[in-house]
Amino acid sequence: MEASAAAAVADGQGYVPHEDGPDRAPLLLQTAREKHATDFTGRLYTDDDGQIWQHVNGEDPVRVITADGVTGTEQLRMLLSLRDTASELQELDRTGSDPDRAREVRSQLAGRRWPGRCLPPRTGVARGSPRQPREASRPPDAGRKCRTAP
Known part of the structure; x- marks a missing residue:
């Protein structure tokens, strides 16, 4: 331990009193x-x-300005809408003030397709059987069932 402390001091990383001395203004910390x-x-x-x-x-x-232009901007708008809707639902659940509105918002979230939730369709291959290779002529995103949120 003493050798580590001596090495730190030699590297200029040892304890040095604050330049303003002990009379400096206290730090005003705040919680997150x-x-x-x-x-x-x-x-x-x-x-x-x-x-x-x-x-x-x-x-x-x-x-x-998104890197991929209009498509990225629309996707970002949908994600912001998802954030705001989820935030509203969180507040409704926290307060319990309007259960009917909470059910409405929850069903709205469940019924919409959001960016990132658009997955390619499952191939129907049973567990344990080898995967069949994808057809070369079919693009990787063919068959996705996604619609944009209003």
Whole structure:
């Protein structure tokens, strides 16, 4: 242990008193719950025109431009809609204030196809039997049954 401490001091990584001394102002720490209640940095939102923005505390918001253009922007809009709908359901479940609305939102979530939940159809191969190779002429996403959320 002493050898490790000596090596750290030799590397300039040993303890050094704070430059402002013991009379420095205390650190004002806050819990994650308090921080996230007021700091929205990085959170995405859409404006009235449907453009997507990223919030940056203390500065102007940054317009989000997805790398794959229109398709990525639409998918991101659907994901934001999923986030907002799931957040509403979480709040309804937490408070228990409107069980009818909670059932409605839950059925809405269950009945929609969301990005990332669109899986290729199962081939129907039984367990234990070898998989049949995919036909070369069929594209890998052929047969997906996905629709976009409104």
